[in-house]
Amino acid sequence: MKKNISSFLIALILALLSGLIYVAQIMVFHSPRDTCFYILQDFAFLPLQIAIVTVVLGSYLKRREKAERLKKINTVINAFFSEAGTDIIIVLKGFSKNCHEISEMLNIQADWNDNMFFKTAKYLQNINIQIECGANQLEDLTVLMKSKRDFLIRLLENPNLLEHDTFTDMLLSVFHVTEELIARDTFEVENKEDMEHISNDIQRALKALLVQWVEYMRHLRLEYPYLYSFVVRKNPFCQEKI
Structure with a gap:
């Protein structure tokens, strides 16, 4: 439960930080149109980023975890x-x-x-x-x-x-x-x-x-x-x- 709350707080803080950076960009450069353009650009790449993280990296981590488990099992069998x-x-x-x-x-x-x-x-x-x-x-x-x-x-x-x-x-x-x-x-x-x-x-x-x-x-x-x-x-x- 505490772990879930901590993860939520981290995500919330990062989202607020991202929003503050965009607000600061608008205040400094006075160009809401450009800021909105870059936000949409970021969202356009978001599905690709999710695919890379969840599919490619996730599969790699699963294979690595499975290999580590098998190594532990083989150690027990050897013993x-x-x-x-x-x-x-x-x-x-x-x-x-x-x-x-x-x-x-x-x-x-x-x-x-x-x-x-x-x-x-x-x-x-x-x-x-x-x-x-x-x-x-x-x-x-x-x-x-x-x-x-x-x-x-x-x-x-x-x-x-x-x-x-x-x-x-x-x-x-x-x-x-x-x-x-x-x-x-x-x-x-x-x-x-x-x-x-x-x-x-x-x-x-x-x-x-x-x-x-x-x-x-x-x-x-x-x-x-x-x-x-x-x-x-x-x-x-x-x-x-x-």
Whole structure:
């Protein structure tokens, strides 16, 4: 409210100042006709000035603002995979019965191009990840997810992620797995219905994680080649890691 009042006062003061200047011009030069002519000239250029300010400059500012938001979002995504995402992927891929097939597709190399990343992401979106749960595996996963829970909550509270639906959906699916695991004191492998429920949650989270991880790697290649080279060497799916 105060901001709107301040803007109105500034506009009013500028309008009054403009009027005073025109009055002074008439009093000094005694030529109302010329003054009116120049006023009409100014009004004639007003639509063009508005077009330049609102359309051209406005579009530039929007693009710049969007680029800044994307930079902040990518910073958050980088933090996620550095702090938690990669560790979670390493554990979750151990639940996959077709992990070898997935690893072959995700054996990302330093010379990959955008087309290879897009092709891999599309492959992951359509693949059927087969999950098999064991009690010991679930207990290990629970320990990991408990240690990352507070970090995940802070990420979900980040307003910058509201514009990145796919990454937010991935975070929610990972957080859901965390809540499901924490809610159980023990894991009864004999309870087929419960194991199937957990398996479906893990499958959904792992697929979303892998798709976002591929996009994260593509972003690193474009923006941070030196960091990309390091992450490629540490690729959890690479068969020849350094």
